[in-house]
Amino acid sequence: MLALDGIQVVELSEGKGAAYGGRLLASWGARVLKVEPPGGSPLRHQTVEVEGCCTSASLYLDQGKWSVGIDYRKPSGRALLERLFSQSDVVLCDEAADGAGIDPQTLHASHPSLIVAVVRTFGLTGVCAAWKGQELVAQAFGGLAHITGEPDLEPLYTRVPVATYGAGVLAVCGILAALGEREASGEGSLIDASAVEYAASTLENALSLYAYNREVLGRTGQRGYGRAAWGMYPCRDGWVGIIAGPEHRWPLLAQITGEPGLDDPKYGDRHGLVAYADEIEALLLPWVVEHDRLEIFRAGQEAGLGFSYVATPEEILTSEQLDEREFFEKLDHPEVGTLRYPGSFFKSSGLGWRWERAPLLGEQTEQVLRDLSLSDEDIRRLKAEGAIA
């Protein structure tokens, strides 16, 4: 039994945000029907010009969903979509709704008990609502790019789709809250999640510094808060995180590195780490460059300091910690074979996780139509019209 058993979601999406939200809902037990136009959701293709079956984006983000191939630009396809809406609890959509001619506000108004959750780069309202863009645009407009990178170089893209996925999780928060509301009142909701807004929620103290001091934060490079021993350094076989916290354990850094000069009380608080950053690094770096990442990581951690290292994707796939917690699960897919998929970020005895591969295009179309009580004859006719696939 999974927490969202019995909840049906129609996902009408072209991007990664709604898809990530749908993946969470499906993994938590909802039946997520991903409605795909002929040729499949754009997520299945690398770009509109490069056709690529089974992109990793679709393998990852569509896990556990059902694929329903409907050409909703045809009247009979559109009528099917309407039937799915009226028999579902949630509609999760993004800019793909525009292409389908569906206005979320109208949909919400005509189905008052439906939960309509919209994930868009710029959100559903506001002067830039119609603007388009993906992760780079969201990180730019959301303020994350401006403070990422080196002060004397251009702003830098953080190469994970955090703003986009984040908007999807915001929508999931809204949906879960709205499900409880609906059971109490019978009323649905219209939820508006925006990737630029989520990006702007991750700016740490950049917005409060402006609100409190009219201070505009710039790029801070590899030193967190401008502190030494609170950032990334090159070592013998890659890069490590020397993060000398908690503060009261500062003297341990001198012991680990065998550099007694570091055991100076003027260095060891957050002001000292900024004021004497160059001095501290001059003492620290000779030791760092002579050691390997894992040696440094372990030495810090065994002393109770929050050291880190820069891991590659290959190393994450073989991480002993992730392995021990069975974070990855092997799933077989008819077109790409067996791969190890990342799973849930928490363990819980009460809340399970559905491990299921991503569907092939239209894999569950017939099953879903039969659930809508369509006859074999109806299905044959719709196929002949090209309304389903």
Added chain:
Amino acid sequence: MTQSRLPLRDVRVLDLSRVWAGPFATRILGSLGAQVIKIESPTWLDPLRGSLRPKEGSLGYPSRDPGRHPWNRNGYFNSVNLWKLGLALELSRPEGRELFLRMVAIGDVVIENFKSGTMERLGLSYAELRKHRPDIIYVSMPAFGNTGPWKQYLQYGIGQEMIAGISWLTGYRGGSPQRSGVNLGDPWTGLQVAAAVLLAVRARQKTGRGTHLDVSQYESSVTLLGEELLDTQRGNTLPDRLGSRDRWAAPHGMYPTQGTDRWIAIEVWSNEQWLELCQVLGRPEWGEDSRFGSVEQRKANEDVLDQLLGRETRQYDRDQLAQRLQGAGVCAAPVMNAQDIFRHPHYKDRRFLHRVEHSEAGRHQYPRHVPYTIGRPHPPAMPAPTLGQHNRFVLETILGLALEAVEELEQARVIADVPCTDRQDT
């Protein structure tokens, strides 16, 4: 709508979490209507409250004045902890532990981000909490989870993005890995944990059973790499850091515009968009140039493409160019700083920032961290609590203690509204 109409109005959250990831989650829960009680040790304040004696003129305080109670005036703390009540309680004292357990008995969710095993040492294991509230939802979120060889390891947000591979993927072309400008793992895990708590609350409504959510912040950060991890197994490893480029689109990057440190982000996902970009920049001949005729060709000639583009964009006003490109269907946006966000009409239209009066810090604008629910305007936010601000409200009104009992606790310094020592941890 008042707070009593918000969806989590019947949920009480006992929040022991510190710094950012946990507090990010509980801020979301608070803004959805949960009664969040932030429980802090008066000896070991939440590090976001800052130094007890910051230098005069320090940034982050109203008018750069830390004031007599700097721990109550720190802008970073005050933005992360909206929508919470404040109780400053010494959990390590027997009386503090006992009070906490009495609150557990009338609570719904306990959330903490201590090092794994800390709650057991305080005599507050999940088994113990359940004795007082059998259906409690208990969220522990140590860096690496509560099992496995690294369970005792510590990690801050800055290290989390390194060990989760985010830094490996991020960086200038040909350069070293780079950290993102924020401790990205924290707001990401905080957001996902808020969703997980909402799920657990729903499950409890259905089954009557609580649960222990054993969250690993590491695993949460790794979920951002799902696509890359599958690509790696399929032999499509990212060859090197790509700056702001994308494997499947060109142009895709940050380009200079008029003025100092003013940039525009441009993404081109189709030939059609490429031709529009050439038109808007007054360079229709680029659209005919065989070096740029398809995404493959633009990728192959990306160095020269970026050079040409940068020379052209430099002549434009950032915001006007973004507006014109979007008008032509090209994905583009100004690279905005904090001031831009405060001033931009889109954020204003969406009421992303709202003014909140704080008793010791004054009136400032703070961002909203929840999705908009159309037709249900959000009630005004509660300001972040000053240290121990709601000690009496929580103990007398919620827990039903007599005034004399509360005064005894104050005298014994089990509760406090000023820091109990100068010692502080991060």
